[in-house]
Amino acid sequence: MPATFTRTTQVEPERRDTGIGGKPPVDRRPTGGGGEGDNWDNRPSGRRGPRELLTRYRLAMTFALAGDMMFFVALVSAFFVRQSSGHIDGGNNYVSDWHPLSVPPILWLNTAVLVLSSLTIEIARRQLFREIDVMEEWFGLGKPTVRRATPWLIVTGGLGLIFVAGQWIAWQQLYAQGLFYSANPNSNFFYLITGTHALHLVLGLMAIGFALAALYMLKRIEYRQIAVDCTAWYWHAMGVFWIFLFGLLAFFQ
Amino acid sequence: MSPDPGASGKTWQANLDALAPPGSRSARERPQRPWVFSTDHRVIGIQYLLLSLVTVAVGTILSLVMRIHLVWPQLALPFFGLLKPEDYLALVTLHGTLMVFFVLTTAPLSGFANLVLPEQIGARQMALPMANAISFWLTALALLVLLGAVAVPGGAPTAGWTAYPPFSAIDAAGPGQALGMDLWLVSLAIFCISSWLAAVNFLVTIVGGRCEGMALMRMPLTVWSWLVASLLVLVSFSVLLAALLLLFSDRHFGTSFFIPMGDLVAGHVHMQGDGSPLLWLHLFWFFGHPEVYIAVLPGMGITSSLLANFSRRPVFGYPMMTATTVLIGLLGLIVWGHHMFVSGMNPYAGTAFALTTMAIAIPSTAKVLSWLGTLWGGGLRLTTPMLFSMGFVSLFIAGGLTGPILAQPALDAYLHNTYFVVAHFHLIMAMAAVFSVFAGVYYWFPLTSGRLMNESLGKLHFWCTLIGAYGTFFPMHFAGLAGEPRHYSQLAGTTAALQSLLPLQRGITYAAIFLGAAQFLFLANLVCSVRKGKPSPPNPWQATTLEWASVDRMVDVNFQRAQSPESATASKRQGWRVYRGPYEYGLRPDRSDFIMQCDSGANPE
Numbered sequence: 001m002p003a004t005f006t007r008t009t010q011v012e013p014e015r016r017d018t019g020i021g022g023k024p025p026v027d028r029r030p031t032g033g034g035g036e037g038d039n040w041d042n043r044p045s046g047r048r049g050p051r052e053l054l055t056r057y058r059l060a061m062t063f064a065l066a067g068d069m070m071f072f073v074a075l076v077s078a079f080f081v082r083q084s085s086g087h088i089d090g091g092n093n094y095v096s097d098w099h100p101l102s103v104p105p106i107l108w109l110n111t112a113v114l115v116l117s118s119l120t121i122e123i124a125r126r127q128l129f130r131e132i133d134v135m136e137e138w139f140g141l142g143k144p145t146v147r148r149a150t151p152w153l154i155v156t157g158g159l160g161l162i163f164v165a166g167q168w169i170a171w172q173q174l175y176a177q178g179l180f181y182s183a184n185p186n187s188n189f190f191y192l193i194t195g196t197h198a199l200h201l202v203l204g205l206m207a208i209g210f211a212l213a214a215l216y217m218l219k220r221i222e223y224r225q226i227a228v229d230c231t232a233w234y235w236h237a238m239g240v241f242w243i244f245l246f247g248l249l250a251f252f253q
Numbered sequence: 254m255s256p257d258p259g260a261s262g263k264t265w266q267a268n269l270d271a272l273a274p275p276g277s278r279s280a281r282e283r284p285q286r287p288w289v290f291s292t293d294h295r296v297i298g299i300q301y302l303l304l305s306l307v308t309v310a311v312g313t314i315l316s317l318v319m320r321i322h323l324v325w326p327q328l329a330l331p332f333f334g335l336l337k338p339e340d341y342l343a344l345v346t347l348h349g350t351l352m353v354f355f356v357l358t359t360a361p362l363s364g365f366a367n368l369v370l371p372e373q374i375g376a377r378q379m380a381l382p383m384a385n386a387i388s389f390w391l392t393a394l395a396l397l398v399l400l401g402a403v404a405v406p407g408g409a410p411t412a413g414w415t416a417y418p419p420f421s422a423i424d425a426a427g428p429g430q431a432l433g434m435d436l437w438l439v440s441l442a443i444f445c446i447s448s449w450l451a452a453v454n455f456l457v458t459i460v461g462g463r464c465e466g467m468a469l470m471r472m473p474l475t476v477w478s479w480l481v482a483s484l485l486v487l488v489s490f491s492v493l494l495a496a497l498l499l500l501f502s503d504r505h506f507g508t509s510f511f512i513p514m515g516d517l518v519a520g521h522v523h524m525q526g527d528g529s530p531l532l533w534l535h536l537f538w539f540f541g542h543p544e545v546y547i548a549v550l551p552g553m554g555i556t557s558s559l560l561a562n563f564s565r566r567p568v569f570g571y572p573m574m575t576a577t578t579v580l581i582g583l584l585g586l587i588v589w590g591h592h593m594f595v596s597g598m599n600p601y602a603g604t605a606f607a608l609t610t611m612a613i614a615i616p617s618t619a620k621v622l623s624w625l626g627t628l629w630g631g632g633l634r635l636t637t638p639m640l641f642s643m644g645f646v647s648l649f650i651a652g653g654l655t656g657p658i659l660a661q662p663a664l665d666a667y668l669h670n671t672y673f674v675v676a677h678f679h680l681i682m683a684m685a686a687v688f689s690v691f692a693g694v695y696y697w698f699p700l701t702s703g704r705l706m707n708e709s710l711g712k713l714h715f716w717c718t719l720i721g722a723y724g725t726f727f728p729m730h731f732a733g734l735a736g737e738p739r740h741y742s743q744l745a746g747t748t749a750a751l752q753s754l755l756p757l758q759r760g761i762t763y764a765a766i767f768l769g770a771a772q773f774l775f776l777a778n779l780v781c782s783v784r785k786g787k788p789s790p791p792n793p794w795q796a797t798t799l800e801w802a803s804v805d806r807m808v809d810v811n812f813q814r815a816q817s818p819e820s821a822t823a824s825k826r827q828g829w830r831v832y833r834g835p836y837e838y839g840l841r842p843d844r845s846d847f848i849m850q851c852d853s854g855a856n857p858e
Contacts, residue, residue: 055461056380056457056461056462059456059457059460059461060380060381060453060454060456060457063452063453063456063457063487064449064453066487066488067449067452067453067487067488067490067491068491069491070487070488070489070491070492071491071492071494071495072495073492074491074492074494074495074496074536074539075495075499077535077536078495078499078510078532078536081529081532081535082510082527082528082529082532085527085528085529085532086527087513087514087515087527095527096527097514097526097527098527184526188502188508188509188510192498192499192502196498
């Protein structure tokens with residue numbers, strides 16, 4: 001072949017410049033851009049099915065937890081602002097009323113319990129997603145996922161209760177030392193931060209109870225997966241929040 | 254004009270019935286719930302809009318009482334008597350709280366998104382219908398609690414919608430600051446949770462519920478605005494909830510997050526601790542500024558869509574409009590300090606916030622240019638929704654131009670807490686955002702009821718409201734420049750300089766009464782058109798977006814993404830299939846000059 005340059009693509013006929021106020025070009029192609037059956041949203045193909053609803057609920061959980069995280073972020077920033085607030089007294093001295101308090105040692109135990117509970121609920125969550133068991137349930141050959149997940153969920157609930165009880169004991173210990181809620185600003189934050197976190201955890205315990213009930217009441221494996229999965233992710237999030245909050249209270253006073 | 258191709262004359266209700274899958278779980282298994290507790294998003298949307306309508310009526314009456322008292326303080330309020338300054342402040346508080354939260358956060362976002370969001374993205378329903386219903390009823394509960402604050406001993410709170418401590422943190426600080434303030438806090442806390450639920454619902458629907466072919470860059474700009482506004486709700490309302498919790502704790506549990514040491518209030522020195530009111534300001538305005546963008550972004554989206562519709566032109570620079578929507582949302586999170594220039598915060602922080610506030614003027618201006626560019630050269634159809642959208646642009650420019658002025662700390666040092674600020678935010682929020690709500694109501698009325706609202710009455714309503722709006726709020730700029738402070742219950746008995754502004758304020762009051770009265774035109778139109786309005790064709794505005802497409806246009810989509818294993822075996826499934834962008838107007842002048850999003854165009858008529 002002679003070494004000529006040939007156009008391999010069709011030359012587009014030059015379009016008339018419509019100018020301002022002119023009509024935009026019409027897309028007369030019969031298909032939408034990439035053609036029919038285009039993977040326009042890049043979703044993984046293959047066996048999906050029940051995954052749709054689960055992804056949707058996980059997305060809802062992500063957004064909800066993001067908002068919740070902002071709540072704790074606001075409390076933490078208030079913590080830092082309060083920590084550096086003081087006033088000038090009559091003798092022109094800068095006085096700060098921030099008295100760092102050392103966290104009751106039981107809080108370390110509580111943290112370990114919460115981390116362990118995250119582990120157990122993760123194991124429970126994974127029982128719901130084992131291929132073989134899911135197929136068995138789907139065929140109606142019993143409920144192996146329920147049998148496997150239930151004890152782990154119960155253990156998680158128990159550990160959660162131990163955590164909340166431990167928090168309560170920590171509060172009792174502080175109160176016995178005279179550090180009640182309004183004693184000084186850092187005790188404010190201690191009770192406030194541990195209190196709101198414990199409230200979230202109690203909601204999580206209710207969710208675990210609901211998930212346990214759902215395991216026995218809901219008829220389809222997909223819905224049971226969603227119930228346990230969302231509860232598990234919420235629980236993990238509360239655990240992660242606690243690690244940060246505990247770190248704040250223990251090391252940043 | 255040639256009719257919408259494939260139109261079958263089906264009304265919205267018929268669409269609703271046709272879309273319910275046969276033998277669905279909802280029809281068969283679920284027990285019949287009373288209509289008012291329905292989880293159908295369209296019903297919830299109407300409920301939200303009705304709640305906002307009632308609230309805006311109450312808020313407007315409150316503002317008229319304020320205006321009349323300001324210029325004629327000697328007049329007694331019927332059944333109440335003479336207004337004392339603290340009563341005036343209670344009116345200010347209630348007016349602000351009702352309008353900002355229960356009108357401007359509910360109607361543009363929750364109201365309209367519930368009405369048309371799923372249809373606009375081709376979904377059949379919202380992602381979390383139960384959460385949606387719960388969020389409406391929590392909003393209603395919050396409204397009741399707030400209105401209950403008026404009836405308790407001590408009366409309504411007087412701390413303003415911003416509730417600055419230490420005034421708001423101490424029960425004895427003023428009348429209405431005891432139980433009334435607590436109810437205000439409780440009401441807003443409930444409102445935070447309800448908005449949060451609604452935002453999660455919208456986000457999951459938009460991100461996960463779009464139909465075939467509905468790429469993000471093919472969504473109508475209304476959906477983009479609801480997406481960004483929902484993200485802002487998620488981020489900002491959580492911070493408000495934390496702030497409310499801390500304030501509640503200060504009031505009842507002896508803490509001192511916000512009360513400074515040694516503060517003398519009502520004869521009692523507060524030695525609780527080294528709190529700082531500045532902390533509240535930071536927390537509140539971190540919420541408060543995104544809040545106003547939540548109020549105005551959906552209005553911007555509605556305006557873009559309607560201007561395109563009625564100019565028969567695509568939106569000028571659609572990718573830019575999506576980018577500016579996101580940018581305004583993001584920047585809106587880092588400008589909160591411009592409410593605090595004179596609060597005593599670090600002046601260098603003031604400089605930083607001034608810069609970010611001026612930066613946010615750029616995407617806002619880009620949006621204005623896009624609206625003007627969409628209008629330019631279009632064959633304008635001056636229907637009522639179009640007039641209100643153009644009114645939005647006008648008021649947004651008028652109110653927005655004073656934004657960069659107030660963004661200068663040096664200028665704000667003088668103008669803060671004067672009527673200049675009142676003029677700025679009322680033109681933008683009270684008028685522009687409300688104009689977008691009016692536009693949306695006139696526009697989507699045929700969709701919900703199958704009837705058109707009366708055009709002549711609508712046009713009269715528009716002109717009266719526009720003239721009333723400018724007449725009320727524009728002169729406030731001059732009052733502010735003359736130095737008139739906000740929240741003064743009357744000018745009589747003040748300095749001669751302020752009293753010389755009385756004629757100006759009287760003029761404003763007359764205009765405000767005119768503006769309030771003009772809204773009766775809207776109410777009459779609404780009420781009469783529901784029953785006796787002219788029946789509307791299926792797509793009366795000849796719009797391209799999916800909510801106007803009749804259900805016959807759904808295609809047999811081989812539904813690969815099956816929701817359940819059973820339907821994977823079903824051969825065909827009805828769904829929406831979108832082939833093009835949302836604003837294909839102004840084409841094919843010889844036939845219908847638009848192509849709907851679901852129209853493949855494979856068979857040109």
